[in-house]
Each structure stands twice: as structure tokens, then as C-alpha cells.
Amino acid sequence: MPLPALDDDLVDFGDIPAPINALLQEGVYWHPADPARARACFRSAIDLAPDVLPSYRCLFKAHNKQRDFAAAYAVALEGLGRAAMQAGMSPDWSTWTRPALAAAPTVPARFLLHSLKAVAFIELRRGHESASRAALAHLQALDPEDGVGASVIAALLDREDA
Incomplete structure (x- = not known):
């Protein structure tokens, strides 16, 4: 299956370097037909430019969709740690x-x-309901307007x- 031209129906990942955008677009393209290839694209984007945050979101969502919750969790924490560093905050979300x-x-x-x-x-x-509730409660305190859903x-x- 040929890759689409980079001006065809793209996901807007924001202001990111063109080579990283190309890898993310390629991952999005391959995800329905070849999830392993998509995940490799997303991981390559992280490895090449670890400060580009959308790459982490793509990868943890891809792992989640494949029901690989341990990998999704690890990547979510990896991205969270990188974003915390950029924000000048602790990677321990409970302190935010x-x-x-x-x-x-x-x-x-x-x-x-x-x-x-x-x-x-x-x-x-992952079946960790109490951990989910703790993260959710803190998120709701940080974002009472529910901007992130x-x-x-x-x-x-x-x-x-129920």
C-alpha cells in the first residue's frame, strides 16, 4: 500500500519538525492495516525527537488500541515525564x-x-480501579472545567x- 502524499488528509500534530510529522503521519496511515508498523513509526519519532510530545500520545493510544495496557501505561508515563520536565514540574502527578x-x-x-x-x-x-479513581480525582481538581474530557x-x- 503506497503512503499518501504529506499534503493529503493529515492529522494536525501542531508545530513539530517535518521529519517527525512525517513519521507520525505514516504511523496514522499504517495503524488500521499494520499496527506493528504504526507503533514502530511512533517509537522512531520518540527516539529521534524525545521532546516532541504528540509522538507519545500516538504510541500510547496505539498500544491501548491493541489492548497492550502495560505498554500503553509505560509510554503514557514516559511522555508524562518528558512533559513534566518541559513544564518544570515533577513527574509525580499527585504533586501538581x-x-x-x-x-x-x-x-x-x-x-x-x-x-x-x-x-x-x-x-x-488494567483493572486498577483505585489507581484510576485517584488519577481521575486529581485530574478533576486540576481541570474542573473538564477541558480534557x-x-x-x-x-x-x-x-x-453499576
Whole structure:
């Protein structure tokens, strides 16, 4: 299957280096037909440019879709750690505060919230309900407006309780 031209129906990953964008686009392209190849593209993007945060999200979502929750969790934490470093914050999400997030650069701060949502979701999928609830509660405190969609995880946890 030939790759699409890079000007065809692309995912907007933001302002990232062209070679990394090309790897992410290739991974998105291959994911439905060849998930292993897609994951390799995403991992290559991380290895080449570990500070480019969208690569982590692509890889943890790809692992999650393949139900490889241990790998998804590891990549989510890896990306969270990189974003925390960029934001000047601890990789220990339980120490994050709203004022610290507000003072951090926008891209890593937003990625931290999305990563914490991923941690809550992946922990739920791994059967670690109490860890999922802890991550979710902290996310809701950090993002009470639900800008990253923590309510989706809350609904899943509520369904688990029913």
C-alpha cells in the first residue's frame, strides 16, 4: 500500500519538525492495516525527537488500541515525564497544582493533563480501579472545567460501579 502524499488528509500534530510529522503521519496511515508498523513509526519519532510530545500520545493510544495496557501505561508515563520536565514540574502527578500548571508553558501543561487522563483510563483498563479513581480525582481538581474530557473516564468508572 503506497503512503499518501504529506499534503493529503493529515492529522494536525501542531508545530513539530517535518521529519517527525512525517513519521507520525505514516504511523496514522499504517495503524488500521499494520499496527506493528504504526507503533514502530511512533517509537522512531520518540527516539529521534524525545521532546516532541504528540509522538507519545500516538504510541500510547496505539498500544491501548491493541489492548497492550502495560505498554500503553509505560509510554503514557514516559511522555508524562518528558512533559513534566518541559513544564518544570515533577513527574509525580499527585504533586501538581492548578497554579503550577497555569504558570507552565501551554503545550506541556496541556499534554500533562491529557497524559493524566490517559493514566486514569489505562489504569481502569488494567483493572486498577483505585489507581484510576485517584488519577481521575486529581485530574478533576486540576481541570474542573473538564477541558480534557475527564468526564468520559468518570462515566466509565460509574458504569463499573453499576
